[in-house]
Amino acid sequence: MSSPVTGRRRVPITSTGIVFLVLALTLVAGAVLTAMSGRNFFSPGNISAILTGTSILGFIAIGQTLVILAGSLDLSVPYVTSLASLLAGVLMAGQTSNIVLGVVVALGVSALIGLVNGLVVALLDVHGFIASLGMGLILAGYLGTNYKGSAGSAPRDFRLIGATNIGPVPVSTLIMLGCAVLVILLLRRTRAGHHLYAVGSNREVARMSGLHTATPVVMAHVLCSLLAGMAGLLLLARLSVGSPTIGSQGGYDLMSIAAVVLGGTVLAGGKGNILGTLGGVAIFAVMDNVMGVMEVNPFLKDVVRGVVIVVAVAVYARRSAGQRPPRFQKQSLTDAALQEAR
Amino acid sequence: MPYDTDVARPGHPSHGAGATDAGPLLRATGLTKRFFGNAVLQDVDLELHAGLVHGLVGENGAGKSTLMKILAGVHQPDGGTVEISGEPRTFGHPVQAQQAGLATVFQEFNLLPDRSVAENIYLGREPRRGLLVDTGQMQRDTAELLEGLGVHNLSPATVVRTLSVAEQQIVEIAKAVSYDARIIQMDEPTAALADHEVELLYSMIRRLQERGVAILYVSHRLAELFDLCETITVLKDGRHVATRPAAELDEASLVRMMVGREMSAFFPDALPGTAPGAAALTLTGAGNGYVDGIDLSLRAGEIVGLAGLQGSGRTELVEGIFGAQPFTRGTMTLDGRPVRVRSPREAIRRGLALVTEDRKAKGLSLNQSILDNALGVVHAVFPRRTGTARRGMPGVLSSMAVAARGMDQEVQFLSGGNQQKVVLARWLSTNPRVMLMDEPTRGIDVGAKHAIYELMRQLAADGVAVLMVSSELPEVIGMSDRILVMHEGRLAGELPAGSSEEEILHLATGAAPARPEQPERDDPKEDRQP
Numbered sequence: 001m002s003s004p005v006t007g008r009r010r011v012p013i014t015s016t017g018i019v020f021l022v023l024a025l026t027l028v029a030g031a032v033l034t035a036m037s038g039r040n041f042f043s044p045g046n047i048s049a050i051l052t053g054t055s056i057l058g059f060i061a062i063g064q065t066l067v068i069l070a071g072s073l074d075l076s077v078p079y080v081t082s083l084a085s086l087l088a089g090v091l092m093a094g095q096t097s098n099i100v101l102g103v104v105v106a107l108g109v110s111a112l113i114g115l116v117n118g119l120v121v122a123l124l125d126v127h128g129f130i131a132s133l134g135m136g137l138i139l140a141g142y143l144g145t146n147y148k149g150s151a152g153s154a155p156r157d158f159r160l161i162g163a164t165n166i167g168p169v170p171v172s173t174l175i176m177l178g179c180a181v182l183v184i185l186l187l188r189r190t191r192a193g194h195h196l197y198a199v200g201s202n203r204e205v206a207r208m209s210g211l212h213t214a215t216p217v218v219m220a221h222v223l224c225s226l227l228a229g230m231a232g233l234l235l236l237a238r239l240s241v242g243s244p245t246i247g248s249q250g251g252y253d254l255m256s257i258a259a260v261v262l263g264g265t266v267l268a269g270g271k272g273n274i275l276g277t278l279g280g281v282a283i284f285a286v287m288d289n290v291m292g293v294m295e296v297n298p299f300l301k302d303v304v305r306g307v308v309i310v311v312a313v314a315v316y317a318r319r320s321a322g323q324r325p326p327r328f329q330k331q332s333l334t335d336a337a338l339q340e341a342r
Numbered sequence: 343m344p345y346d347t348d349v350a351r352p353g354h355p356s357h358g359a360g361a362t363d364a365g366p367l368l369r370a371t372g373l374t375k376r377f378f379g380n381a382v383l384q385d386v387d388l389e390l391h392a393g394l395v396h397g398l399v400g401e402n403g404a405g406k407s408t409l410m411k412i413l414a415g416v417h418q419p420d421g422g423t424v425e426i427s428g429e430p431r432t433f434g435h436p437v438q439a440q441q442a443g444l445a446t447v448f449q450e451f452n453l454l455p456d457r458s459v460a461e462n463i464y465l466g467r468e469p470r471r472g473l474l475v476d477t478g479q480m481q482r483d484t485a486e487l488l489e490g491l492g493v494h495n496l497s498p499a500t501v502v503r504t505l506s507v508a509e510q511q512i513v514e515i516a517k518a519v520s521y522d523a524r525i526i527q528m529d530e531p532t533a534a535l536a537d538h539e540v541e542l543l544y545s546m547i548r549r550l551q552e553r554g555v556a557i558l559y560v561s562h563r564l565a566e567l568f569d570l571c572e573t574i575t576v577l578k579d580g581r582h583v584a585t586r587p588a589a590e591l592d593e594a595s596l597v598r599m600m601v602g603r604e605m606s607a608f609f610p611d612a613l614p615g616t617a618p619g620a621a622a623l624t625l626t627g628a629g630n631g632y633v634d635g636i637d638l639s640l641r642a643g644e645i646v647g648l649a650g651l652q653g654s655g656r657t658e659l660v661e662g663i664f665g666a667q668p669f670t671r672g673t674m675t676l677d678g679r680p681v682r683v684r685s686p687r688e689a690i691r692r693g694l695a696l697v698t699e700d701r702k703a704k705g706l707s708l709n710q711s712i713l714d715n716a717l718g719v720v721h722a723v724f725p726r727r728t729g730t731a732r733r734g735m736p737g738v739l740s741s742m743a744v745a746a747r748g749m750d751q752e753v754q755f756l757s758g759g760n761q762q763k764v765v766l767a768r769w770l771s772t773n774p775r776v777m778l779m780d781e782p783t784r785g786i787d788v789g790a791k792h793a794i795y796e797l798m799r800q801l802a803a804d805g806v807a808v809l810m811v812s813s814e815l816p817e818v819i820g821m822s823d824r825i826l827v828m829h830e831g832r833l834a835g836e837l838p839a840g841s842s843e844e845e846i847l848h849l850a851t852g853a854a855p856a857r858p859e860q861p862e863r864d865d866p867k868e869d870r871q872p
Contacts, residue, residue, distance in 0.1 A: 210437035
């Protein structure tokens with residue numbers, strides 16, 4: 001972060017850079033630890049297992065990144081995931097011909113939930129934390145009342161999505177990465193994406209620049225719910241039944257926020273990116289895999305996750321503390337102009 | 343100053359004269375605005391002409407900001423009309439004003455720190471190719487725009503957070519210009535700039551004038567108005583006092599119209615009985631990664647000015663003394679005893695006080711009451727003295743003439759000058775021995791400035807050592823018993839009271855022969871690396 005006047009300028013490492021550095025370290029540590037347990041970390045089977053582990057959280061964390069960038073939060077995602085798996089499972093009822101109907105309805109309802117979240121946040125000025133907490137409770141109540149347990153059934157063709165691999169790479173992971181690419185394009189190269197950053201960074205500045213400040217927030221919430229719904233469909237494909245508790249069991253609300261923050265996105269919004277989030281998701285997946293192979297006590301797993309999240313954010317906080325506007329390290333524009341004038 | 347006002351003014355309106363005949367670009371008549379029944383603006387008229395700079399002055403609370411916000415479409419007037427090029431217009435939203443060719447550079451930066459220069463300027467109007475944003479086009483447009491304003495080495499891809507305050511101001515103005523504005527209002531564009539950076543702003547304004555842009559220029563720095571403006575309008579208490587050609591006015595008459603009374607002497611003399619005593623604070627070879635090799639001594643009862651360019655390390659030096667950016671090298675003594683100050687808390691305990699540069703971010707809790715703010719430091723550091731301080735506070739606040747509804751009013755509703763007085767009350771209640779003041783009069787009105795100068799004189803008379811950082815050279819010259827000048831993180835030299843602006847600038851720009859360039863100077867931040 002420092003660069004002397006004389007020019008030996010260090011290229012500062014970005015937070016995404018740090019995320020992938022940490023991911024690389026996790027991979028090395030994972031490989032060593034797995035080898036010590038007498039297994040091969042890089043076996044196709046294990047790689048496939050890790051990638052499978054990334055896909056569900058990946059979908060949800062991509063959506064959560066959008067919402068957090070817009071300056072909001074979504075705590076209703078696990079319930080949307082459960083609801084989508086149930087709706088699609090029940091509608092499909094084991095019939096291949098019903099796949100399209102199930103998918104469309106599940107995603108449509110998910111998007112609608114996101115729309116409500118977004119409108120409440122953007123128009124009623126309720127913070128996303130509260131708006132989505134309320135929505136989550138409403139959905140949890142609905143699910144608990146109407147579904148006593150697993151329901152519905154996925155036809156075989158649909159289950160293939162969850163079971164097929166191309167080489168060691170599961171199709172589900174590829175779909176997730178495809179969504180990631182689309183969202184990256186959205187953020188970087190469309191007005192909607194630029195406006196999302198602007199609103200998340202400073203709503204007043206965005207308003208004064210003539211943006212409709214509600215639009216990006218609503219869009220982020222809709223996409224986030226849609227991606228949570230896709231995670232629900234994927235879980236349906238894997239488990240072949242819909243479940244009212246599958247989302248909350250996964251703890252996807254807080255885990256996705258953790259992955260986003262671990263990926264370097266600022267919780268207050270306006271700064272961050274999808275690549276970092278994918279790195280964060282991958283770090284969790286590798287850690288889970290290694291601890292699974294080593295047969296670590298599941299409670300200890302949570303302890304390790306907790307430590308990683310807190311340490312990561314502490315590191316970012318230290319870095320941003322050092323990122324005050326450079327003062328004399330850099331010759332200012334006007335100093336240069338003044339020297340030229342002399 | 344490249345712009346010789348006396349020579350230039352008579353001939354100046356020549357290129358704007360044609361436009362003047364064609365009538366004003368903007369004519370506001372009888373503007374009135376009330377908030378909660380209180381009239382903050384009453385029956386104010388204003389005319390802006392193409393190619394001319396119109397100055398707008400008044401104390402804080404005189405209605406300048408309200409007037410600008412009405413023109414910008416942020417507020418809607420309760421009465422009166424606004425005509426642009428003869429057509430009556432009403433703006434319900436800032437964007438409508440922008441579309442009508444009226445852009446505003448607000449005092450608070452309206453930039454997104456983590457986005458690039460280009461993304462900030464074209465926010466909401468990003469050029470597209472198909473569905474995608476054409477980032478290349480956006481950067482080329484930005485480069486062209488900046489070039490047209492005479493700015494050559496600011497890359498459109500730079501993230502705004504990394505820019506200096508002056509560069510950020512340039513981006514703000516470029517953004518306003520990019521709306522193809524024919525009328526630009528600027529609210530204190532120089533409030534955050536050092537004197538030499540103001541020149542760059544002047545040259546941008548002159549380029550805009552040449553393009554026939556009408557400019558409404560608000561500033562507390564009266565000298566600037568005489569440098570730039572053809573006409574000056576004075577507001578007081580929400581009413582129009584006068585609109586006169588600048589040539590018919592001088593600073594004294596302006597101040598008289600603004601405050602409604604004669605300002606005895608703008609910079610008060612030292613109070614009788616003030617005598618510099620023993621050294622209250624000394625630094626030897628102090629450095630903290632931002633500044634290095636600092637040797638200085640402050641004596642009790644002395645006001646020392648600290649001048650330097652933006653980014654020369656003035657703030658970092660006072661933050662070093664105050665323990666906010668603790669010194670890692672060198673020694674510091676207080677009243678002759680060596681001390682190490684590692685945190686602001688320690689500094690306050692040892693009798694130091696720091697009036698920070700940015701009162702909104704570091705000086706005050708905006709949504710707390712005046713009383714809570716004023717007692718904040720005492721309560722946190724000297725809990726046992728809180729009761730005494732609380733009892734004395736009404737006296738302290740009224741002696742500084744803080745204008746407020748009561749001590750329970752939230753400070754966010756006070757004017758800048760009154761907020762700054764609360765900051766001072768906060769530190770006075772700790773009975774400091776050394777008072778560090780970083781830009782103590784930034785962005786506040788003339789009356790409040792005067793009150794703060796008088797307070798500084800009182801502190802000196804009471805035997806407090808005062809170190810004042812300021813970008814306003816007249817203030818440094820008018821108030822200081824000695825002037826220290828910084829350049830690139832080091833003290834470039836010391837000047838006696840009454841030195842000229844040229845002498846200070848000479849040291850501040852590193853042109854002094856006594857201090858040749860040090861091309862391979864050790865990077866003082868090196869040892870901050872983890």
